[in-house]
Amino acid sequence: MSVIRQSESDFAAARKLLPGGVNSPVRAFKSVGGTPRFFAKAKGAYVWDVDDNQYIDYVGSWGPMILGHAHPDVVKGVQETAESGMSFGAPCELEIELAQLVVDMVPSIEVVRFVNSGTEATMSALRLARGFTGRDKFIKFDGGYHGHADGFLVKAGSGAATFGEPDSAGVPNDYAKLTLTAPFNDIEAVRALFAANKGEIACIIVEPVPGNTGVMLLNDNGFLQQLRDICDAEGALLIFDEVMCGFRVGPGGAQQRFGITPDLTCLGKIIGGGLPVGAYGGREEIMRRISPDGPVYQAGTLSGNPLAMRAGLETLSRLRAPGFYEELEARTTRLVEGLLAGCKAAGVPAVANQVGAMFTVFFTDLPAVTCCSDVSRHCDLGFFGRFFNAMLDEGVYLAPSQYEAAFMSAAHSDADIDATIAAAGRALAKLKA
Ligand SMILES: Cc1ncc(COP(=O)(O)O)c(C=O)c1O
Known part of the structure; x- marks a missing residue:
């Protein structure tokens, strides 16, 4: 001992x-x-x-x-950047550099917004999907963890296609009712939810590699492609929560590994190389709905912080080594x-x-x-x-x-x-x- x-x-x-x-x-x-x-x-x-x-x-x-803890180039980059100031609360060039790298690496992302955590990324992407579609309900999968924002703290009820119950005290029941849940890999349950909530579902959010129940595997019947097809048919958005699997299962994350294009992608963890960074991004048409270009509000005092951007840049750029x-x-x-x-x-x-x-x-x-x-x-x-x-x-x-x-x-x-x-x-x- x-x-x-x-x-x-x-x-x-x-x-x-x-x-x-x-x-x-x-x-x-x-x-x-x-x-x-x-x-x-x-x-x-x-x-x-x-x-x-x-x-x-x-x-x-x-x-x-x-890259391992305290990678010398990441540490050196952060130290160098800190010498020029810890936070501006104003635009800096490192944001452009990291945004370009993310757009280059993640196939579906054309425009990206940086935030400070995975939770902020998913909750903002959900708001954007609701704002874009004008619908309030969304689907998540049993055991899927998308951070701790209210709407995500819901697990399945007794049946596959039931309205959710909040998983945490403090989440209003009326709000949790907007969260619909289905078992992962169960496409029929997803179809049933769309049938029962016609024209009301803004998006499906899914961890394309579920990691928060322990790692789970996709079944072999093209579950993610089926989700893509259903979203297209129903006018809903497909959100990949790649906070964990992004830059982890390949340079372009799960969407590149499996060849499926989501409308929006949430990122976190590796993108900040150990400093607090999250991001959400996707099709330009959707992302332009975010304030100040559009009506969906989202902001952050420390978003795009230079130290965090530099740690992300030093990390992501090293992942592209052959x-x-x-x-x-x-x-x-x-x-x-x-x-x-x-x-x-x-x-x-x-x-x-x-x-x-x-x-x-x-x-x-x-x-x-x-x-x-x-x-x-x-x-x-x-x-x-x-x-x-x-x-x-x-x-x-x-x-x-x-x-x-x-x-x-x-x-x-x-x-x-x-x-x-x-x-x-x-x-x-x-x-x-
Ligand atoms: C898939 C997924 N989404 C979102 C989050 C929330 O990220 P954060 O803890 O940075 O808020 C996590 C955290 O583990 C996650 O694994």
Whole structure:
């Protein structure tokens, strides 16, 4: 067992001052038990806690750190930019440069608006879809996480095609009723919602690679293309929430990987290289409805902040190196195969879902995990918690929930992957003993 005295005392101090001791709920380790590690520094593939324990990190700040932590060129760029001022609240040239890069990399984006988080991107894109279509309702999928704006905090009711119930206190029921939900991969449920709400649905928002129930795979019947076709037929917009999978499963995100063109795309995480940036963009005709060009209001004091723009530029420009994604994906596959082999050797039933450089290993008897109810009903969440803590003791930092994705970075070496596989082997053997 590693010594974590300072993290324990920091957590006690933080709990007095912050709800749950944290500023974002899952960091509190509630579903896995144990003490959240307070981090002191991060470099490359590693993080160090305040007790100086070192971990190989597969969280990567929940996705942004695709180049590894504190990449020297990103740090240098941010330092240089900071010398010229931290924030202007006025236009700067770095915004044009990052906008051009985003337009060049993401196939469907012609015009883009920068915001400060993924939540801001999705809530603004939803407002824009409503403003553009003049309709109020929208469809999201069970288990799809699109940030914490009111309308998105709704899960499915008992049936596939039911009106939503709010998932959080404080979300008005009347507002949540505008959120319609369907199971992921279930095109008939989507058709039924359009049939029952003719001319009232502004958009479908979907994570084209769901990552917030653990990574889920598309079924092979062209689900995303079917969503595209239904939106075209019904006069609704298709929004891809690529906050997690954008710049992660390929340079142009999931839309490029799967060859489907959404009307609007939401971005976050990697686009800011570790600083707070989100963005939404898409067809010019739609984006011109945003204020001050059009009537849909959206604004931000720190939006387009020069430091954040520079971190994004330094990060995105490095993703275009030949072979970058192929190498990242190959390394991810090697890790996933090694972890599954370790589970098999230890007699622990497990399956994995992987898309590009994101993956989840699920502890389950199922032959495949295909939707969020597979996770809640058929995955051994208790075992996940014990595995997670055993891996911490082995010096490997995974996301503290079975419902999350793990992320590979360009800084993870073959030796890191071998060390992770060996650590998992020891952790599993210990847990089975
Ligand atoms: C798919 C998706 N959309 C939106 C968000 C919200 O982004 P943020 O946490 O930056 O507000 C997240 C965050 O994890 C996400 O994974």
